[in-house]
Amino acid sequence: MSETISTEAFQVLLDRAGISVSPANMEEMRSAYMMLQAMRERVRQPRGYDAEPAHIFAPAGR
Template sequence: MPPTLTDPALAYLLAAAGLDLTDAEKADLVGIHDSLAAMKARVRQKRGHMAEPAHTFGFNEEDLG
């Protein structure tokens, strides 16, 4: 089940961050929350040094995994 951001959870997070947002801004955050969660899951994966190819030289096929 994908993550969802409930109104009480959003209110808690905003209060903890000291943010006072408009209703439109809150709706934008709720609308993108699930997409951000999916992006974080993709980014937080183990990666080889090929994730930064500009900093590598002389790599081979095993380096791509």
């Protein structure tokens, strides 16, 4: 099970985004952050070159 984020680390992320939340709300969101971490572990896996998020010029059919 993923661990949730520390209050300090959470505050750094909020400061970086220029967002503030109330202390009570922060605690609730910190607990929900654990679910975000679980999803992060799913997407942040090694992938092949063909998983590149390439963009395409003038794709067929457009």
